[in-house]
Amino acid sequence: MNFANLTRRFFNATHQLSRILTFNTIQRTNFVGVRSISTTPFIYNESNINEDVNKKLMEFFDDKKNWNENDVKHGRSWQLPELRIKSNTDLHKLWYILLKERNMLMTMEHEHSREWRWWASPERLDKVKDSMKNVETVVRERNRAYYELETGEDGEVPVVKQTNMLGLVEVRRKREHRIPLALNRKWRENNPGPTNERDMHRFLKLYREKNYMVHRRSKNRARNHVIRLLRRFPDLDRNILKQKYPSVNIDNLGRRDKFRGHYVFKVD
C-alpha cells in the first residue's frame, strides 16, 4: 500500500518541529545559565523558521480550496471486512493517517466555530472516528486470537461484576496495581462494598419502586397507544401489534372503556 509517503511526511513534520523546540531551549539555557558563551538570543521571526515547517504545520488545516465550500464530497469509512485483509503494518500506518485526518478535522471544526462560520460536511469526523474504531476492533481481534491460543485467556482488561455501597450491581473494568488488595488500605477505603445494610435495603426498596413506576408507566403508555391506533385503523394486523408492543395484551383491549370511546370517532 502507498501509505508510506503520507506517513513519512507526517514524521518529517514532527521531527522538524522537535528540532525547532530543542534549538529554542538550548538557546534559552545558554542565555540564562552560561554567560561566558556569547550567543545571540533567539527572536521569533518569520525568516528564522524554515518555510517548509510552516507549510507542514498547515497540515493541521484542510486544503484551502475547501475552506469556503458548502459541501465537501468524500467517500465512506473503512469497514471491518476490508480491514481484516490488511497486514498489521498497514493497519499501523492507516491508524496514523486517520489520526492525522481526525486532528485536521477537529482543528477545522474548532476554527470554524471560533469564527462563527459554517463548516462543510461535519460527518467526515464521524466517518474517521468510525474507521479508527474499526481498526482498533481488528487489532483487538488479532490479539485476542493470539492470547487465546497461547494462554487460554483473551488478554483483555478483566471485567468484574460487583455490588457497590448502595447495593446496586455494577460492571467495572479492573485496574492494575503495584501492591495486592490485602495491602492496599486506601483502595479498600475508597471502594467499600455494601456496608450499612439497613440504609442499603431502604434505598433499594425506593429504587426498585421508582424503576417499577417507570416500567408501569411505559406499559400504560404502550397500551393507550395501541388502543388509539386500533381506533384509527380498525383493520390493523394484530400480529404486527403483538410483535411491536409485546407488553400489551391485545385480545383483552376490547373490554376497556377507552377502546370504545365516548363518541363516534372520525376516521380520516
Next chain:
Amino acid sequence: MRITLINQAKKYNILKNIGELSKTYGNFPDSYVKRASEQVYWKTPRAPQYQKRTVEKNNFRFTTNRPWTGQFKMQNMPNMRRKKVFIEPIQNWSFFRGDRVEVLVGKDKGKQGIINQIFQERNWVIVEGLNCHFRSVGKEKDYPGVIIRSEAPLLVTSQVKLVDPTDLLATDIEWRYTEDGERVRVSTRTGRILPIPKAHEETMDYKAKKLYLNREKDTPEDVVTEITFEPKLATFEMDIMEEMKIEENRVPKKTYWY
C-alpha cells in the same frame, strides 16, 4: 473510570424512529444522524457522584424535512409540543424510489406516476408530478410572489398502490422467496415479480454506486481489495516491534489486578 450500572433506565434514541430508507438515502453514519437530529437539554457531568442521565426532547414531528437538516430543527424547536401523529405500523416496507404507483385518492385519482421520495417515518411517498398543490413564495403587499407547484405526500397504506409492470394495472403485492432464496415482491393478481428499481440505490451523494467518482482522499479500489494479511503467531504489538526492530528485554514487575 466510568461505571456502568446494570439497572439503568432506557434512554431515548431518535435513531430508532428514523426509517432505514431515510438513513440509507442520507448516506451518513448513524452517529452523525443521531448527533445532528437529537436535542439534548441537559446531560449529567462525567463525575463519580452522577449517574449517566440525559434530559432531551423525545417527541419529534417528522415531516418532509430530513431529521439531520436545519429545517427539521426549526420545526422541532426546544420545548415545542405538537399534536401526536399516529402512524400505522407496517410489517414489510414495499415501496421504493423509482417504483411506478397508482394514486387512489385526490384529484389525480387513477393516475400513475414514479415515486420520487420516501419518508418512512410517516409512511409517506411523494409521487413525481401528482397530487400537487400551488403555493406562493415571497408574497408581499405590492408583489404577488412566485407560484410554485409542489407535490404533497401520499400514505402508502391507503393512498397508493403498486403497478404490475406486465399489464400496467394497480395490484396488491406479497413478499416471497425465489428458488435461489432471493426475497422478491410478487403481484398477487398475475404472479409476476416486481423488480426493485435501480433508482432505489440513489443517495444524496450519488445516483448509483457505480457512478460514484473517487475523490482526492478516497482510497482506490484496488488498494482496498488488496490482501496483505499474513497469519502469524504474534500480537499486533509484537509484529510492529519486529518490523521496526525494537527490542524489549526488560522484565515487567509483578502487578495485581483488582
